[in-house]
Amino acid sequence: MIGKPSRILVIEDDCETAEQLVDSLATHGYEVDLALDGDQGLKLGRSVNYAAMTIDRMLPGIDGISLIRLLRDEGVFTPALIVSALGEVDDRVRGLRAGGDDYLVKPFAFAELLARVEALLRRSESPGKEIVLRVGDLELDLVSREVTRRNQKIDLLPREFQVLEFLVRNQGHVVPRAMLLQHVWDLHFDPMTNIIDVYVGRVRRKIEAGQAYPLIHTIRGVGFCVRAPG
Structure with a gap:
């Protein structure tokens, strides 16, 4: 993590889970406050x-959903x-309609929680809406939905895109299968499904x-992780 560490607020009433969250985030370079x-x-x-x-959604006092609504009503838009x-x-x-930016179901792997926090931080730090995404010699035009590599057009179906x-x-970051399933299909993780591997395989080919x-x-x-050499 470059520069000043990001400061994260963990709101969790289960002491064991709270301790694990704080320790995990702190180990990865974040400053963490706990409520x-x-x-x-x-x-x-x-x-x-x-x-x-x-x-956490189920909290003593104000529940998590009400807490987010109150913050959003007051103009606090922390991811x-x-x-x-x-x-x-x-x-x-x-939860998402109340103003939450992402939703993770317990029990979860801490690696996935870290990945989701990192994704929220990257989104919030983006200077503006991107039109073209690039990695190595691959380009994705988000307006025309066109994909090219070395100026050669690649035809992808909408879901593949x-x-x-x-x-x-x-x-550059590992994306767990559960994150892809939730963000692309809006489904909760089902360990019996191979839909992610099927679609990633098609895109890869x-x-x-x-x-x-x-x-x-x-x-x-x-x-999976997308990265170019060097």
Whole structure:
């Protein structure tokens, strides 16, 4: 992490989970504040300029959904990752509509939580809306939805384009399969599905056939990473 460490607010009432979250984030270079209930979380969220927040949905005092609504109504738009044991589609929709930026279902791998926090930070630090994404000699035009590599057009189906776009937006970082499933298909992770591998395989074949080097790399047991050599 370059420059001043990002400051994260963790709002979590389960002491064991809270300790693990704080330790994991601190180990990866973040400054972390902890609130053990919704009232304390609201107070800190109002008064400190955090880079991001993780918010447990079921909290003593003010619940996580109400907390986010209150902050948004007051003009506090700190990126918020909702962490909850409630994983049904309606639960996730309510959380996102209340102003949450992402939703992670318990139990979760801490590697995925870190990846999601990093994604929130990258989004919030973007200076403006991008029109063209690039990685190595690959270009994605987000307006025309056209993909080219070494100026050669590559035809992708709409869902394939979404998969590639999400991977390229997170280039250099490992993207867990669960993140792809949620952000591209808006589905919760199902360990029995191979849809992610099928689509990534299709995209890989189309963008790497006859090319000088691969761009999509499989991280065994976790997910995928897009990166160019050098």
